[in-house]
Amino acid sequence: MINNGFIILAMKSFSEIETISKRASKAIGFSWGIAEEVGKGIKILELFGLAGIRNLNEYFNLKENNQYENLNLINEKNQSKKYPYCPIILGVSFLDQVNNLEKFKKIQLQKVAFPLLVLPFLSRSSAEIGKKILYKFDEYSFLLNLNVNISSQSFSNECPSNADNIEISFIDNKDNFREQDWKSLYKLSEKTFVKETDSLKIGAAGAGLTDND
Amino acid sequence: MQIKLRNPNIIMKLSRLGSFHQSKLSFLRSFLDEFRDWDYSNDLFDLDENGYGTAIYSFKKKNRVYSLICFANKINNHERSDRVIATKWDAAFTLYDGVPTKEDIERLKNEVPKQEVGRLSYKELTLSRANKSLRVFDHVVASLSEGKQPDLDLLGKVGYLYRTTAVYGSGKFGLADRFRIKDREEINGPFRLEMMLVYLVRQFTFDQVNHVAKFKNPKKAVKLDPEICKSLGIGNSTGLGMAPFIVNHPTLLNNWILCREKALKKIRETKNVQKDQYDLFKKSLKNSVKNITSWNTESEYQKKKINSLLQNVKKTLNFLETKFSFDIEYPFNKIYLWLEKETCDECIEYVVSIMMEPFDEIIKPLVSEMSSDEEKYFNIPTQKTVEDLKNIIENRYTDILKIDFNKKENIKNFWFISRNKEEPRYSNRFEEAGSELEQPLAIARDIKKLYEQLNFFKNNLKIDKFLSKHPSSRHVVRRAFIIDKFPYAEIQDNTIAENVVPVDMLRLKLSFFGALKFDPRSDKWLRICMFQGAPLPNELKDYDQQWVYNFSNEII
Numbered sequence: 231m232i233n234n235g236f237i238i239l240a241m242k243s244f245s246e247i248e249t250i251s252k253r254a255s256k257a258i259g260f261s262w263g264i265a266e267e268v269g270k271g272i273k274i275l276e277l278f279g280l281a282g283i284r285n286l287n288e289y290f291n292l293k294e295n296n297q298y299e300n301l302n303l304i305n306e307k308n309q310s311k312k313y314p315y316c317p318i319i320l321g322v323s324f325l326d327q328v329n330n331l332e333k334f335k336k337i338q339l340q341k342v343a344f345p346l347l348v349l350p351f352l353s354r355s356s357a358e359i360g361k362k363i364l365y366k367f368d369e370y371s372f373l374l375n376l377n378v379n380i381s382s383q384s385f386s387n388e389c390p391s392n393a394d395n396i397e398i399s400f401i402d403n404k405d406n407f408r409e410q411d412w413k414s415l416y417k418l419s420e421k422t423f424v425k426e427t428d429s430l431k432i433g434a435a436g437a438g439l440t441d442n443d
Numbered sequence: 444m445q446i447k448l449r450n451p452n453i454i455m456k457l458s459r460l461g462s463f464h465q466s467k468l469s470f471l472r473s474f475l476d477e478f479r480d481w482d483y484s485n486d487l488f489d490l491d492e493n494g495y496g497t498a499i500y501s502f503k504k505k506n507r508v509y510s511l512i513c514f515a516n517k518i519n520n521h522e523r524s525d526r527v528i529a530t531k532w533d534a535a536f537t538l539y540d541g542v543p544t545k546e547d548i549e550r551l552k553n554e555v556p557k558q559e560v561g562r563l564s565y566k567e568l569t570l571s572r573a574n575k576s577l578r579v580f581d582h583v584v585a586s587l588s589e590g591k592q593p594d595l596d597l598l599g600k601v602g603y604l605y606r607t608t609a610v611y612g613s614g615k616f617g618l619a620d621r622f623r624i625k626d627r628e629e630i631n632g633p634f635r636l637e638m639m640l641v642y643l644v645r646q647f648t649f650d651q652v653n654h655v656a657k658f659k660n661p662k663k664a665v666k667l668d669p670e671i672c673k674s675l676g677i678g679n680s681t682g683l684g685m686a687p688f689i690v691n692h693p694t695l696l697n698n699w700i701l702c703r704e705k706a707l708k709k710i711r712e713t714k715n716v717q718k719d720q721y722d723l724f725k726k727s728l729k730n731s732v733k734n735i736t737s738w739n740t741e742s743e744y745q746k747k748k749i750n751s752l753l754q755n756v757k758k759t760l761n762f763l764e765t766k767f768s769f770d771i772e773y774p775f776n777k778i779y780l781w782l783e784k785e786t787c788d789e790c791i792e793y794v795v796s797i798m799m800e801p802f803d804e805i806i807k808p809l810v811s812e813m814s815s816d817e818e819k820y821f822n823i824p825t826q827k828t829v830e831d832l833k834n835i836i837e838n839r840y841t842d843i844l845k846i847d848f849n850k851k852e853n854i855k856n857f858w859f860i861s862r863n864k865e866e867p868r869y870s871n872r873f874e875e876a877g878s879e880l881e882q883p884l885a886i887a888r889d890i891k892k893l894y895e896q897l898n899f900f901k902n903n904l905k906i907d908k909f910l911s912k913h914p915s916s917r918h919v920v921r922r923a924f925i926i927d928k929f930p931y932a933e934i935q936d937n938t939i940a941e942n943v944v945p946v947d948m949l950r951l952k953l954s955f956f957g958a959l960k961f962d963p964r965s966d967k968w969l970r971i972c973m974f975q976g977a978p979l980p981n982e983l984k985d986y987d988q989q990w991v992y993n994f995s996n997e998i999i
């Protein structure tokens with residue numbers, strides 16, 4: 231039904247998205263604690279306009295008849311033995327271990343199923359360590375900024391069901407602009423200041439002229 | 444004088460929590476206080492001669508409008524049921540964010556009466572339905588249409604014209620998620636919009652009964668006396684659906700209880716109490732006795748509690764009249780210590796609630812501390828160690844660790860979600876099928892299991908490593924770290940034990956809502972009354988703050 235130009239009845243609330251994702255994850259075999267993480271993760275994806283529900287459903291449909299490896303301890307380079315990594319266990323492990331992983335600067339993984347499902351865990355990890363995280367697979371790249379926003383050139387509902395090569399990089403906290411641009415703006419901002427006369431120097435500040443007491 | 448907050452290991456026992464009563468901190472009272480200077484109006488009243496149709500009520504202030512849309516429908520008597528399995532109700536309601544358009548009303552007319560199987564949108568904030576108390580409603584219509592006021596004895600036995608059977612919010616069935624509205628100043632307190640819905644539904648019930656009586660006998664009919672209206676509340680039937688809420692929202696539960704405990708601590712620490720403050724306390728306590736003597740229930744469990752409460756409140760009043768002088772330092776501390784020594788849990792908590800009446804300066808700032816940003820505490824601090832976690836469990840779950848979960852009576856029940864109605868249920872795991880689909884609400888059992896698992900690991904092992912070995916305990920690891928920060932977040936009892944009384948969990952929550960007259964109909968559901976004695980919407984600008992105790996009690 232259309233109301234005020236919006237199709238509103240088709241919309242699920244984020245609370246419903248979280249609850250259903252959690253219950254479905256428990257039903258497919260994850261523990262309640264992991265299922266809670268999935269619920270939060272799918273809500274984050276959908277809030278940012280990414281295809282969380284679709285990817286989760288497709289993964290669970292395949293999971294019933296396919297095998298996936300659990301990556302419980304993440305290293306700098308991670309190569310699955312036979313089957314693709316489960317994105318949920320990978321995501322939870324990353325979140326749990328992020329304080330130790332940060333030292334690697336860049337983490338490489340080979341063969342990960344439904345890589346979009348890892349993204350919310352990385353977004354939360356970014357907030358946990360206070361650094362941006364760059365997540366790249368195939369032609370997709372996402373910059374995760376402290377779980378506040380996600381930037382990407384590839385916001386589409388299509389996301390691969392498998393990614394062969396994944397890179398997760400920790401971005402050091404540094405200015406995102408040139409020093410010369412900063413200086414130029416600073417100089418401009420000085421035009422809002424009042425030049426102090428001798429009289430203003432004496433009377434307009436709180437402290438005295440000397441502090442030799 | 445420094446008074447310690449009361450011990451969570453005592454206060455958070457279910458039997459104690461099930462003895463809580465409404466107070467100035469209760470949500471329906473803080474709702475009235477917040478909305479007292481809003482403009483109330485009845486914007487639409489399009490009902491036929493039988494009282495079926497649509498009505499809209501609103502609260503407005505500056506650019507903000509909240510509109511209750513009511514749909515009253517004809518149902519057959521055999522279709523009327525308070526149970527969650529019902530599919531039709533006498534009336535269905537939604538609170539709309541703003542002023543609904545004609546298109547909104549048409550859309551909602553199709554969806555709201557369907558309740559759980561309808562679809563709402565982010566423009567709707569809460570959803571509810573209610574059934575008539577048929578014997579009261581019909582009697583009131585008959586009396587008014589004959590130009591008489593109704594039989595006050597009958598009204599007194601029930602206390603309301605309608606009872607709601609569920610009130611939904613926070614994203615259920617497509618309703619607005621809480622995060623969309625949580626920063627609004629006027630709803631900086633839990634369940635404020637749910638309270639608004641119930642309060643406006645109460646007014647609708649009065650308007651509807653007057654309307655039907657008028658159509659029945661236009662020449663003779665009179666309106667229901669406003670004083671009688673005020674003495675009527677809105678009923679509510681509540682089942683197990685509420686119980687998991689207080690387990691699933693630990694930081695919120697903590698904040699509710701912590702505010703109550705902080706209030707009591709500050710009142711006990713008040714050195715010099717003014718005479719008018721003490722008089723207000725004593726008057727409220729004295730007046731409240733009628734709320735106990737008019738508290739009707741068929742439940743033997745509740746009857747015993749009411750009798751004990753009545754005896755103990757009388758004993759307290761006698762103590763205050765004959766053996767106590769408020770003209771001492773820290774008078775409320777002395778009263779509290781006397782209560783602990785001389786009365787029962789139910790009476791202690793009852794009087795604690797009434798102690799808050801004279802202390803607006805203590806209570807009002809606490810009201811805004813009763814919500815919680817739960818997401819902030821979701822992440823597990825995985826850099827902590829096994830030793831850290833063991834210490835938390837030993838300190839926060841002292842009595843829980845003593846329970847032997849190998850005994851059948853300690854694991855007798857399980858919580859599950861019914862496939863039919865997607866609602867929580869509670870059953871005997873040894874007699875009923877389905878315990879393999881148990882909900883994660885057996886916190887005591889799972890915490891003890893976690894503690895036993897931790898004993899197999901080195902103390903300095905980090906939690907991330909432990910979790911990789913025991914993912915099945917993740918939900919209680921998260922919980923233990925939350926409970927470490929929030930002392931009143933956990934029920935200190937085994938919620939699956941043979942002797943657990945689930946209505947205690949419901950009662951705890953309902954006391955914070957502000958409910959009166961808990962009437963357990965079994966150990967799993969109860970009826971209550973809300974807003975009985977509350978000012979009518981057109982009286983909100985200036986009303987008696989102690990209405991709970993002072994309202995005209997001719998009918999009760």
